[in-house]
Amino acid sequence: MRVAEAIELDAQTEQGLRTLSKGRRVEARVQQRASVILLAAQGWQNKDIADEVKLDRRQVALWRRRFIEGGLQALLQDASRPGRTPSVTPEVESHILSTTLHKQRAATTHWSTRSLAAHLGLSATTIRRVWQRNGIKPHLQDTQVLRTPPRFEDELVDVVGLYMNPREHALVLSCGEKIQIQALNRIEPGRAGTMTHDHKRNGTTTLFAALNTLDGTVISMCQDRYRHEEWLRFLRLIDRKTPKHLKLHLIVDNDTTSNDPEVQAWLAEHPRVVMHPTPANTSWLNMVKRFLRGIFEHRIRRDSFTSVAELQQAIAQYIEHHHKRPKSFIWTASASDIARVSRAKAVLARLGR
Numbered sequence: 001m002r003v004a005e006a007i008e009l010d011a012q013t014e015q016g017l018r019t020l021s022k023g024r025r026v027e028a029r030v031q032q033r034a035s036v037i038l039l040a041a042q043g044w045q046n047k048d049i050a051d052e053v054k055l056d057r058r059q060v061a062l063w064r065r066r067f068i069e070g071g072l073q074a075l076l077q078d079a080s081r082p083g084r085t086p087s088v089t090p091e092v093e094s095h096i097l098s099t100t101l102h103k104q105r106a107a108t109t110h111w112s113t114r115s116l117a118a119h120l121g122l123s124a125t126t127i128r129r130v131w132q133r134n135g136i137k138p139h140l141q142d143t144q145v146l147r148t149p150p151r152f153e154d155e156l157v158d159v160v161g162l163y164m165n166p167r168e169h170a171l172v173l174s175c176g177e178k179i180q181i182q183a184l185n186r187i188e189p190g191r192a193g194t195m196t197h198d199h200k201r202n203g204t205t206t207l208f209a210a211l212n213t214l215d216g217t218v219i220s221m222c223q224d225r226y227r228h229e230e231w232l233r234f235l236r237l238i239d240r241k242t243p244k245h246l247k248l249h250l251i252v253d254n255d256t257t258s259n260d261p262e263v264q265a266w267l268a269e270h271p272r273v274v275m276h277p278t279p280a281n282t283s284w285l286n287m288v289k290r291f292l293r294g295i296f297e298h299r300i301r302r303d304s305f306t307s308v309a310e311l312q313q314a315i316a317q318y319i320e321h322h323h324k325r326p327k328s329f330i331w332t333a334s335a336s337d338i339a340r341v342s343r344a345k346a347v348l349a350r351l352g353r
């Protein structure tokens with residue numbers, strides 16, 4: 001007959017067990033385990049202890065052994081368990097990912113959870129969990145530019161240099177435009193910050209803006225269209241509103257309006273105005289874009305306008321309010337850091353990652 005291993009308690013451990021067995025704020029299962037050990041220390045057999053504390057004899061033997069191995073602390077928490085065997089093996093998960101990334105579904109460009117589940121004979125929930133674990137989102141589309149624009153690094157260094165090390169006795173203006181801003185009249189007023197889908201178009205306007213990178217002030221003008229004529233009109237406005245003794249360095253987008261012969265002829269007559277185009281496909285380098293986005297998000301997108309004149313008045317009010325406390329945007333990324341990231345992305349794109 002197997003005899004359970006004897007348990008001997010010192011005074012401190014016995015006091016701790018008695019506290020656990022009778023504590024009002026101690027879990028019932030911990031009280032039960034402490035009672036098991038106290039009875040075992042008195043010489044009781046496992047069968048008798050099981051009858052006394054209403055447990056199975058095997059459970060009594062289990063907690064007796066755990067106390068011998070781990071002491072009082074072992075009674076306070078359950079041992080870790082292996083858990084359920086995963087239903088999706090690494091091989092199945094690899095097959096799901098391989099099919100998602102490298103096999104195109106017939107007649108469509110990408111898989112959905114249900115279509116891939118039907119194709120592989122699995123559940124849609126399994127497909128979704130595997131995708132979530134691996135960050136796979138076939139329904140989303142991203143864009144990338146594989147080629148580096150010509151003179152990319154030269155123009156990048158030129159523009160970022162103006163932000164971080166502006167010229168002496170000169171103004172640096174970040175110039176841009178937001179074309180075809182719609183004067184939308186909401187048919188019904190929105191509630192709780194919402195917008196109605198129905199609306200009436202009352203025309204469009206194009207906002208030209210030149211942001212002073214030093215103090216954050218803005219020179220602006222609204223025009224009906226966006227052509228080289230309107231751009232030239234805006235350049236003349238900048239020329240009138242800036243001190244004549246300062247040279248003007250204008251950071252502009254790389255588009256055709258600045259290269260128009262009439263614009264080039266005007267620039268030749270005004271040598272104090274120097275253009276600095278951003279590299280192609282990098283309009284995010286133009287700091288004024290952040291200001292133009294702020295106008296649209298905070299003043300235009302949620303409002304309703306009955307006419308273009310009302311829209312232009314709202315834009316003017318926003319800029320007037322901005323001038324009460326102008327704030328410049330501080331550029332912190334160096335040209336070398338930006339170029340390094342661009343080269344790394346180009347290499348990854350060539351590798352297909």
